[in-house]
Amino acid sequence: MRERLRHAYQSVRSRRRSAGLRAGTPATASPASPRPAPAPPPPPAVGTKTSAPLHSSTTSRDDADVPHALRVGAAWSWRLLAIGIVAWALLRVMGQVRIVIIPLAIALLLSALLAPAVGWLLRARFPRSLATAVVLVGGLAAVIGTLTLVVNEFIQGLPVLGEKSSQGVRQIQNWLRSGPLRLEDEQLDRYINDVEGWLNENIDGLTSGALSTAATVAEVLTGTILVLFATFFFLRDGNRIWRFLVRLMPVNARWKVDDAGRASWQTLGAYVRATVLVACIDALGIGIFLVIFEIPFALPLAALVFLASFIPIIGATLSGGVAVLVALVDSGPITALIILGVVIGVQQLEGHVLQPLIMGRAVAIHPLAVIVGIAAGVVLAGVTGALIAVPLIAVLNTAVRRLAARTVPETPSDAVVVASRAP
Secondary structure (H helix, E strand, C coil): CCCHHHHHHHHHHHHHHHHHHCCCCCCCCCCCCCCHHHHHHHHCCCCCCCCCCCCCCCCCCHHHHHHHHHHHHHHHHHHHHHHHCCCCHHHHCCCCCCCCHHHHHHHHHHHHHHHHHHHHHHHHCCCHHHHHHHHHHHHHHHHHHHHHHHHHHHHHHHHHHHHHHHHHHHHHHHHHCCCCCCCCCCHHHHHHHHHHHHHHHHHHHHHHHHHHHHHHHHHHHHHHHHHHHHHHHHHHHHHHHHHHHHHHHHEEEEEEEHHHHHHHHHHHHHHHHHHHHHHHHHHHHHHHHHHHCCCCHHHHHHHHHHCCCCCHHHHHHHHHHHHHHHHHHHCCCHHHHHHHHHHHHHHHHHHHHHHHHHHHHHHHHHHHHHHHHHHHHHHHHHHHHHHHHHHHHHHHHHHHHHHHCCCCCCCCCCCCCCCCCCC
């Protein structure tokens, strides 16, 4: 048996040795013996141009010949160009449906303002629909009541205001004659005639502007109705609407999106409360000086300043201009200049202190971003853009921060974990 095993082993060994010789490998080479180093490539011939080695990001020799910085710049350029085209298309689409987007945005702001009141009524065992209706009707009543007070006060004092207006115009004419300008009657008459001629020449443009204003009034009425309906359903079914939107996301991203959305909603509520605080300070600051100088319609003018202050910078400026005109007509240019100084001071306080500090802290963004956002909103979409710009920046800032965070959101208290078997 031993002889047979030895014979079989030698035959197998001889077969392996013969196979190695046919393959060109020495049969005595050890498996662990190192392989010979490859021969270096021959040097390039004189006069030939060597090409750059291929990079892992390049697919051809032509790409490798382009400088790396130029390739990176070109890659950034076409990607930014694609993003710009998509953003431009989105802006065009939003411009076409702005009559729907703007009321929905305003409804979101109103919902953020009125949501705490709805929460109080729900904790008092009110039905959800009834609580929403009570808060919405109460808010409308407050706004309509304030506007009615302003209009009634102006209507009652309009005859006296008209008489004083004529007196104020005569005082201005006398000041132009005897003041530092030293204008003559002929110059004043020429200026008045120029204004009348301009009005007569541009009567067609004014008429078309009135027609466009009528169309704008129709859009405002339509938008107001949409705002009321959207605000009601946002307040009543806001959580259900948000859960429906979250379910449209991939399963792995739902908790992150839900966490970012709820944090953004808290930021929006903080912005609205800060806006109300700034409006109160503007109204009190201007209203107190109107009462001190015994300017008529002090309370309606303060209410007008409060309502207009919800439009950043522009609203309070226009309402303060109305107060200056009333002071000019009622008490003369000296008092009007004092009220103008008060309005400018309040505006400076709002623009440089209140808006950056109060709103900046509320929405957790830098004060410079608040000011730049308001300016960009005015340039892009006018008054509506100024109203929406800062809350939009705040919401996007919070959402991006939450989505980019690496922490896992906390598990909701009402979450149910389903397992196939007990651990």
